[in-house]
Amino acid sequence: EAGVAQSPRYKIIEKRQSVAFWCNPISGHATLYWYQQILGQGPKLLIQFQNNGVVDDSQLPKDRFSAERLKGVDSTLKIQPAKLEDSAVYLCASSVLAGELFFGEGSRLTVL
Amino acid sequence: AQSVTQPDIHITVSEGASLELRCNYSYGATPYLFWYVQSPGQGLQLLLKYFSGDTLVQGIKGFEAEFKRSQSSFNLRKPSVHWSDAAEYFCAVEGRGSTLGRLYFGRGTQLTVWP
Numbered sequence: 001e002a003g004v005a006q007s008p009r010y011k012i013i014e015k016r017q018s019v020a021f022w023c024n025p026i027s028g029h030a031t032l033y034w035y036q037q038i039l040g041q042g043p044k045l046l047i048q049f050q051n052n053g054v055v056d057d058s059q060l061p062k063d064r065f066s067a068e069r070l071k072g073v074d075s076t077l078k079i080q081p082a083k084l085e086d087s088a089v090y091l092c093a094s095s096v097l098a099g100e101l102f103f104g105e106g107s108r109l110t111v112l
Numbered sequence: 113a114q115s116v117t118q119p120d121i122h123i124t125v126s127e128g129a130s131l132e133l134r135c136n137y138s139y140g141a142t143p144y145l146f147w148y149v150q151s152p153g154q155g156l157q158l159l160l161k162y163f164s165g166d167t168l169v170q171g172i173k174g175f176e177a178e179f180k181r182s183q184s185s186f187n188l189r190k191p192s193v194h195w196s197d198a199a200e201y202f203c204a205v206e207g208r209g210s211t212l213g214r215l216y217f218g219r220g221t222q223l224t225v226w227p
Contacts, residue, residue, distance in 0.1 A: 041219055093156075102155075105153065
């Protein structure tokens, strides 16, 4: 069974530039999550989708972050404009059962 | 609000030694608790979970965890550590009500295994 796919694995940008991350969840998983993991901290939920609808985006900085999940499958997370404090690993996860998440390898963002 | 504390940032053990990683949670009702492991360059992988029932839960890779309500703890244990267990371990509690499905993670404990 294929796992959660994410790209790119690494991205370096300058502040005020934009970046987009892509995620393809495990087939059949209705729930998709984006987490932000800052160095030295545990992952923090940014947004949760159920199929193509948003369930929870209360911790998403909506002035600069946006996310969509077209057709209830793939998802894209965008940051525009990026700030230095956005440097982190962005983890995508999917699940069938609540709490039992399958994570991708993450996309590491460095903002200079 | 739900929260998780992992008091140990870094633990070092010798291969073959026993291991206990500590986790304390803050939650009013019976929590749903999880342990995840993150190997270098990899995503997080679920080790085990506690929803209800038997307070000692078994997971993958020989790990187990014990839920102790009186201590608000959910410590992870392994009787004999292997070098391949070197990784970062995260404890998490699931939110309820308006935050159902959201996992609140601790800051993680980095495990180093000496040969």
